Amino acid sequence: MRKSPVIAALALASASALTGALTPSASAAGSGVQQAHSCTQKVAKGYATCFAVKLENTKGAAVNAAGRSITPRAISGKTPTDIRSAYKLAGLNSGGRTVAIVDAYGYPNAERDLGVYRSQFGLSSCTKANGCLTIENQSGSTTSLPSTDVGWDQEQALDLDAVSAACPDCKILLVQASSASNANLGTAVNTAAKKSGVVAISNSYGGGDSSDSTYGKYYNHPGIAVTASTGDDGYQGASYPASSHYVTAVGGTSLYTASNTRGWTESAWSGAGSGCTTLNTAPSGQNSAVTHCSGRAMADVSAVADPNTGLAVYAPTSSTSSSWAQYGGTSLSSPIVASVYALSGNTAGYANTLPYAHTSGLFDVTSGSNGSCSYYCSAQSGWDGPTGLGTPNGTSAF
Numbered sequence: 001m002r003k004s005p006v007i008a009a010l011a012l013a014s015a016s017a018l019t020g021a022l023t024p025s026a027s028a029a030g031s032g033v034q035q036a037h038s039c040t041q042k043v044a045k046g047y048a049t050c051f052a053v054k055l056e057n058t059k060g061a062a063v064n065a066a067g068r069s070i071t072p073r074a075i076s077g078k079t080p081t082d083i084r085s086a087y088k089l090a091g092l093n094s095g096g097r098t099v100a101i102v103d104a105y106g107y108p109n110a111e112r113d114l115g116v117y118r119s120q121f122g123l124s125s126c127t128k129a130n131g132c133l134t135i136e137n138q139s140g141s142t143t144s145l146p147s148t149d150v151g152w153d154q155e156q157a158l159d160l161d162a163v164s165a166a167c168p169d170c171k172i173l174l175v176q177a178s179s180a181s182n183a184n185l186g187t188a189v190n191t192a193a194k195k196s197g198v199v200a201i202s203n204s205y206g207g208g209d210s211s212d213s214t215y216g217k218y219y220n221h222p223g224i225a226v227t228a229s230t231g232d233d234g235y236q237g238a239s240y241p242a243s244s245h246y247v248t249a250v251g252g253t254s255l256y257t258a259s260n261t262r263g264w265t266e267s268a269w270s271g272a273g274s275g276c277t278t279l280n281t282a283p284s285g286q287n288s289a290v291t292h293c294s295g296r297a298m299a300d301v302s303a304v305a306d307p308n309t310g311l312a313v314y315a316p317t318s319s320t321s322s323s324w325a326q327y328g329g330t331s332l333s334s335p336i337v338a339s340v341y342a343l344s345g346n347t348a349g350y351a352n353t354l355p356y357a358h359t360s361g362l363f364d365v366t367s368g369s370n371g372s373c374s375y376y377c378s379a380q381s382g383w384d385g386p387t388g389l390g391t392p393n394g395t396s397a398f
Contacts, residue, residue, distance in 0.1 A: 032057045032067040035271075035307050037232070037329075038154040039180075039205075047180050048207040048240075050103065050155035051229045053271070053307045053329035054315075062325035065308040070324050077312030077326040078255070078304065080121050080165035083336065086255055086264040087303065088394040089343060093169050097342045100173040100192035100201040101159040101335065104180040105149035110135060110156060113322045114172075117161045117314040123168045134195075135174045138188040146178050148319050157315035158327045159204055159335045165311065166339035173198060182207065182240070186218025193221045199347050200225040202338035203241055204331035210240035211279040219246045225341035225351035225398070229330035230299045231273025235371035235385065238277035242298050245280045248341075248352040249298035250334045251386050252305025253365055266391060267379065268368030269306040273330060274298060274376040274385030285356025290383050292375040299388035301355050301362065301397070303333035337392065344395035354398055355389050361397030362390035 034057065039050040055076075057063045064076030084090040111133060118126055126132035137145050156174060163172055175192045177184040185205065192201050201224060212220075219226050219241050228242040230251045242249040252272035258265040276293035283300065291297035304310065310328030317323050341347055346354065355362060365387040369378040376385030383389050392398065 033063055033065060034058065039151040043180065043207055045208060046182050048182060048185055048205040049180065050152055050205045051232050051329040051331040052155040052158045052204065052327055053232055054154065055307050055326045062323060064326055070326065072324065075120070075312045075324050077310050079312060080123060080168065083165040087166070087340065087392040089166060089340065092343045092395065094167050094342045095345070096169060096171055097199045097345065098171040098173050098195065098197040099163045099167065099335070099338050099342050100175060100195065100198045101156065101163065102175050102177065102185060102188045102192055102201060102203050103152055103156045103159065103205070104177045104185060105152040106146040106176055107153040107156045108148060109316065109322060110160065110174060113157055113314050113316070114160045114164065118164055120314070123164055126164065126172060132171050133174070135176065136191065138175060138177045138184055138191055140191050146176050150316050150319060152180070153316040155204055155331055158311070158313050158331055159202060161313045162311060162332055162335040163339050166336045167342050170339060170342050171197065180205070182210070182215055186215055189218045189226070193224055198224060199345070200227065200338040200341040202335040203228040204334045205229065206231055206239035206242055208240065209238040209243050209277050209279060212245050215240065216244060216246060219244045221246070222349050223347055225338060225347045227334045227338045229334040232271045232329045233273065234271055235274050235373050235377045237275040238298060239273055239275070242273065243277040243280055243296055245283060245296055246350060248337060249300045249388065250330060250337045251299030251302035251388050252330045252333045253302050253387055253391060254306035254368065255304035255309045262363070266363065266365050268365055268370055268384070268386035270368070270370050272299070272302065272305060272370045272386040274370060276376065283350065283356070284353040297376070297385065299385065300352055301337060301389055301391065302365065302387040303336040303391050304328070305330045305333040340392045340395055341398045344398040346398060351398070358397040359389055361393050361395070363393045364390040
């Protein structure tokens with residue numbers, strides 16, 4: 001794991017009484033806290049890394065943003081109630097539509113860990129037996145699943161819990177690629193797209209920029225909302241598959257409670273990926289006069305991704321054990337947005353065009369930055385690199 005120090009003192013607390021988490025003071029936040037990537041970030045050409053990031057101390061133990069240890073009696077991070085409140089999703093239902101999650105490697109305890117998460121927050125059971133959860137390999141087999149990788153397992157736990165938080169009645173299909181190669185991950189996406197009931201596919205991973213002429217066959221699924229994380233290292237240029245013409249590129253924000261009408265406020269997360277590629281064309285509605293990109297600019301939309309304001313997740317610590325931790329990264333924002341598409345039920349054509357035609361259904365994020373650059377680093381009114389057009393305000397933009 002690559003670790004980087006938390007760069008700002010950020011207060012975080014769950015608004016739900018279910019967690020019992022304490023609100024850290026600004027002066028204490030960040031004390032002894034590191035952001036740890038679940039997956040190795042340096043990968044070979046043709047491979048991807050996952051974008052899950054968790055908070056831990058210098059000894060590798062899970063902590064909240066104030067450096068306090070996480071225990072079952074003091075779970076730290078946003079809850080399902082928080083996510084649905086922040087993005088005006090409370091009371092909405094998908095009618096049992098399916099969100100697919102594509103990741104690499106096996107996760108033997110996925111069903112068990114998801115059960116712990118959903119039970120903690122009073123969500124209905126989501127199991128293989130009741131038809132809510134399906135786990136397949138990249139070829140569609142439910143029995144010959146890939147070998148385990150704890151880092152990617154943490155990614156899968158984050159994805160499963162994020163979908164559960166945003167869309168509790170969604171069915172979930174988890175498709176596990178044999179490895180983190182673009183070809184295997186892409187094959188898994190195609191397998192997910194063939195599954196009856198799938199309306200959205202979330203991809204919380206990425207690698208170097210690539211062309212749709214090489215990999216677009218895996219992500220070109222009109223009628224299904226395909227989302228992809230933009231990355232966690234700030235402005236670094238384009239990352240694939242977020243830079244694909246066919247996907248909704250999802251950036252990231254920091255999310256806080258506030259004494260305003262919405263009850264929440266957001267700013268661009270400093271780690272949110274952004275950039276421009278000339279390898280792929282822009283989605284319909286993206287204006288080059290605004291993006292200053294002759295090709296495809298990212299992001300399109302965004303949601304919470306800052307680990308300091310991230311989600312409470314029950315995730316693996318080893319191949320056999322799991323525990324609570326606080327997670328973020330654009331690995332969190334991608335499955336949230338995929339879930340919003342599922343709640344909307346409106347994924348005809350290329351779903352990434354919809355937010356550009358319905359900007360009134362988004363919370364515009366106008367503060368914060370992810371680096372120093374001319375056009376792609378600072379949040380502003382309308383489109384910007386780190387947050388795209390903004391974050392969900394219900395489902396009308398999707």
